[in-house]
Amino acid sequence: MFGKLTAPTVDLLFPRRCLVCGSFDTHLCERCAGAVRIQDSQRCSVCEAPTPWGLTHPGCLNSAKLDGILAAGNFKQLQYLVHAMKYQLLQDLAVPLGRILTEGVRHYGLENFFSDFIIIPVPLHAAKLRYRGFNQSALLAQTIASELALTLAPRGLERVKNTDSQSMLPKPQRLQNIRGAFACPEPEVVAGKKILLIDDLATSCATLHECAKVLKRAKAEMVWGLVLAHG
Numbered sequence: 001m002f003g004k005l006t007a008p009t010v011d012l013l014f015p016r017r018c019l020v021c022g023s024f025d026t027h028l029c030e031r032c033a034g035a036v037r038i039q040d041s042q043r044c045s046v047c048e049a050p051t052p053w054g055l056t057h058p059g060c061l062n063s064a065k066l067d068g069i070l071a072a073g074n075f076k077q078l079q080y081l082v083h084a085m086k087y088q089l090l091q092d093l094a095v096p097l098g099r100i101l102t103e104g105v106r107h108y109g110l111e112n113f114f115s116d117f118i119i120i121p122v123p124l125h126a127a128k129l130r131y132r133g134f135n136q137s138a139l140l141a142q143t144i145a146s147e148l149a150l151t152l153a154p155r156g157l158e159r160v161k162n163t164d165s166q167s168m169l170p171k172p173q174r175l176q177n178i179r180g181a182f183a184c185p186e187p188e189v190v191a192g193k194k195i196l197l198i199d200d201l202a203t204s205c206a207t208l209h210e211c212a213k214v215l216k217r218a219k220a221e222m223v224w225g226l227v228l229a230h231g
Ligand SMILES: [Zn+2]
Pocket: 018, 019, 020, 021, 022, 023, 028, 029, 030, 031, 032, 033
């Protein structure tokens, strides 16, 4: 009888329930998505000290670093939902989580600042993409690009090295692990442009700095990160 499951049958057998309150029909209901706290303070991605809007301190900035990172929400509140999206493969969480990114941008009044940025998701290696079936950062990027009417360059970066998961490694090894992992296959798309990199969670920011370094080598003018939370 399980030979051919249609989508409605799957929903009947495994009904979608809100991961926070348990209500039916969705993995994150509107009420619980609306209760996610937007982060009131931001930190520098290099020295971790507070800074307005997540701007990298002038003394912390160089051509291998992000110009800034905006973290929309609270790490403890969002980590569980991001893990559910990635590891329980709950792809449809990307829409409500993507809207939280948009809310973060609006909370800080940065819609105008980002209005001439191009959106690029942090890419997954092809092997990981085959395994998971989707890149959560690319789905988040689609949502925010459509909500803020920004240009999306889904292939602005490519992952050329299949690295170990950064979260499994101690902080000092993360930079080493991620080095050389990215390439810029279409440099003409990023040259002279401002880039907004989208990722789910940032901890050491090693991945985002490595992306920024590659994009700046390809002559990107400025590179910011936008993430759900900065741990
Ligand atoms: Zn709920």
